[in-house]
Amino acid sequence: MTRVKGFCCNYTIGVDVDALVKEGMVPKGLEIERLPCSGRLEVEQLLDAFTQGADAVFVVGCEPETCHNLTGSRRAAKRVLACKKIISELGMDQGLVEMFFAGRGETEPVIKAARTMAERVSAGHDKGD
Numbered sequence: 001m002t003r004v005k006g007f008c009c010n011y012t013i014g015v016d017v018d019a020l021v022k023e024g025m026v027p028k029g030l031e032i033e034r035l036p037c038s039g040r041l042e043v044e045q046l047l048d049a050f051t052q053g054a055d056a057v058f059v060v061g062c063e064p065e066t067c068h069n070l071t072g073s074r075r076a077a078k079r080v081l082a083c084k085k086i087i088s089e090l091g092m093d094q095g096l097v098e099m100f101f102a103g104r105g106e107t108e109p110v111i112k113a114a115r116t117m118a119e120r121v122s123a124g125h126d127k128g129d
Contacts, residue, residue: 001028001029002027002029002055002056002118002121002122003029003031003053003054003055003056004027004029004030004031004054004055004056004057004058004114004117004118004121005030005031005032005033005049005052005054005056005057005058006030006031006032006033006057006058006059006060006110006113006114006117007032007033007035007038007041007045007046007049007057007058007059007060008032008033008034008035008038008059008060008061008110009034009035009036009037009038009060009061009062009072009073009076009102010034010035010036010037011037011062011104011105012038012060012061012062012102012103012104012105012106012109012110013032013034013060013102013105013106013107013110014105014106014107017030017031017032020107020111025111026110026111026114026115027114027115027118029055029118030114030118031054032110037061037069037072038059038060038061038062038072038073038075038076039061039067039069039071039072039073039074039075039076040072041059041076041079042079043079043082043083043086046059046079046080046083046097047083047086047087050087050092050096055096055121056096056097056098056117056118056120056121057083057096057097057098057117058097058098058099058100058113058114058116058117059076059077059080059098059099059100060100060101060102060109060110060113061073061076061077061099061100061101061102062101062102062103062104063101063102063103064077064101066103066104073101076099077099080097080098080099081099083097084097093120095120096117096120096121098113098116098117100112100113100116
């Protein structure tokens with residue numbers, strides 16, 4: 001089973017993830033960690049998700065122009081880029097970590113992000129194992 005870890009700003013996701021899994025709307029191996037703000041996410045947390053067995057990792061933050069905490073999504077996007085650089089240096093595919101944006105309470109972008117990342121793993125993005 002593909003394991004995908006998502007970090008979501010508390011303001012973006014409006015539905016319980018277990019319900020989405022139960023309805024078959026997202027991959028079974030999806031784990032979502034809600035954050036008070038995506039800008040609080042650190043590069044180490046992204047990297048730790050891989051060491052804890054995730055095949056792919058994504059972040060969903062507020063649309064930058066409507067970010068509840070003003071610059072949180074921009075900070076998160078910069079940290080995702082830093083993580084991409086690190087995993088590339090480790091021989092991993094940069095496509096296995098990605099930043100997505102959603103409006104307040106929108107669940108569909110989170111569903112799309114989870115599916116996109118699971119598809120990337122299935123399409124043969126190499127973890128470098």
